[in-house]
Amino acid sequence: MHDRIIRNVRLLEAQGWQEADLAIDQGRFSAIGKVSEAGKEVFDGEGSFCFPGGVDLHVHFNEPGRAHWEGFSTGSLAAAAGGCTMVAEMPLNSIPSTTSVEALDKKLASIGSKSSVDFSLWGGLVPGNLESIHPLADAGVIAFKAFMSPSGTDDFINSDIATLREGMKRIAPTGKFLALHAEDPAILNPSNQKLSQRKSAFDWEASRPVEAEISAIQIAIELAGETGCPIHIVHVSSAQALDPIIEAKNNGVDISCETCPHYLLLSIEDADRIGPDAKCAPPLRCRYSIDILWKSLENGEIDTIGSDHSPCPPEMKTGLSFYDAWGGISGLQHGLPLLWSQCSENPELLSHLVQLSSSRPAKRAKLGAKGSIEIGKDADFALVDSSMTPKEIRADNLAYKHRASAYCGMQTSFDIRQTWLRGDLIYENGKAICEPSGAFCRAVDNWRR
Known part of the structure; x- marks a missing residue:
């Protein structure tokens, strides 16, 4: 029985x-x-x-320190409401950020028994924490995360090339991978200075061009080849940014990539209509870019889908220009159902889409018991x-x-x-x-x- x-x-x-x-x-x-x-x-x-329970490797619940932005109680309930049963919480935006074992222990103590769904935690790679990489790996972080451009908070500093190279050397033998927010500051900074007096969604998109993603991805690929460290490019916003990833895969680099529901559902024109609730980095792109990104997804060029759920208090968006508001989209509860709705008449595509948000991220993160409806x-x-x-x-x-x-x-x-x-x-x-x-x-x- x-x-x-x-x-x-x-x-x-x-x-x-x-x-x-x-x-x-x-x-x-x-x-x-x-x-x-x-x-x-x-x-x-x-x-x-x-549907198999979703496995979302990209959420920001900001606990401890900024649980007033979201927190595990409400964030994990939103995951359950959206069909996700497993999340991995990013290391930034909490205080302290998860860049040491001590910070990891504080995070776990803060979370306690608040989570409605199973969860893993990311470790951070930042300048100055290289000696924490192996202890964090031993403590059970799922993988590591670094920013190649400023993260938006002084609590999690972006990594320069030297930090990335040495960090990747240390991550490589652990069997884990490094996820990268890939935008090249050498391209972002001049763009931001040029557009600093502008305020619209279109100005925001112009200040963070696709070329910044492509350049950073190329740098990351070169470092991955040099160090042997597996890498995972998060929130790819455009099919153009997939080209170097596809080439690297063909050349034997251990690289995977993620896109997010908002890059498949919303355009920069939508962002201009919606306002700061649709601000993110990299920014939303044009409608044509969305169509091409869907084709890339259908062709198997995208490995995972993650929500990049990144909420904040209303005062960080309300009454501010698009350019000045906090960047982050709250999408964990409805991202997957909205994507499913886009391909409800195409079971083959729907099945593939479900895999990208369940079995594929589970496999990348070595969550062997998660992500599929299978015996055992x-x-x-x-x-x-x-x-x-x-x-x-x-x-x-x-x-x-x-x-x-x-x-x-x-x-x-x-x-x-x-x-x-x-x-x-x-x-x-x-x-x-x-x-x-x-x-x-x-x-x-x-x-x-």
Whole structure:
């Protein structure tokens, strides 16, 4: 007899939706398909679409120190509301930033039992913390993050070439990778000075051209080849920036790349209409760029999708010009459902898109139990209303600490009814239905053997 059975769900295959039952034992999938055995508990999925729990490697919950920007309580609930069951929290914006084991311990103490979903933590690479790289790896950070241009906060300084090179030499033997915010300050700084008196969304986009991404990516690739360190380019905003990544892959460099829902859903013209809630770095691009980025995604040139959920208090956006406002988009709750809605009539593309936000990031980050509906994997999944009734995103339905998002007013055809974590129902119809049960997934590679 199984611990739990979820009957009558529909699993996504490349050819379409297939009816199935799910059996769960000790928090993991134990049978998938037509399950004839009985269960101690049996739930009716009511024909819901069943997606694997999302694995979002790029969130900013800013705890400790700036939990008033978001925090794990609200941020992780928004993840559950958006069908994500695993997040990895970035090392900047918290106080202290996660650049030492002591800071990591403070972060874990602050998070405590607040998280509704499972989580991992990134370590930071900044000037002056090279001696912390190996201790952080031993302590279980999932990977490392560095900025090649200013991060927007003095608590996390961007790395110069020498720091990147030496840091990558130290990261390489740990079995982890280095994620990079890739914009070249040598291109950004003159652009910013030239446009410093301008204030619009278009000025912001012009101040951070695609060429800055391309240049930084090329530098990162050269360093990766020199040091043997795996790298991961986050928030690629344009298909043009993918060209050097594709070439590097063909040349044997261990490199992967991420884009974000907002680069596939919103244009710089939308940002001009929406205002600072749609400000991010790299900035949103033109509508044509979005179309080409979708084609790159379809062609397999993008490896993962992450939300880059980066909220802030309203006073850091409200009443300010686009140029002067804080850059960051709150998108964790609706990014995936909005993307799914874009390809609801194309099951093959939808299946690929789901992999980019679940199994592919899990594989890159060595989260072996996460990211797919398979026997033996953690029973993490979301049940989605199969009626496909469009639903408007409204501020009063947001789970974030501050109820603002660039996606407000948009419509999604995928309404998440339930989210399950390791076989337990944690979210249903807009509410958490149990105490937070998310666990820290410590990434240990035993690299010193």
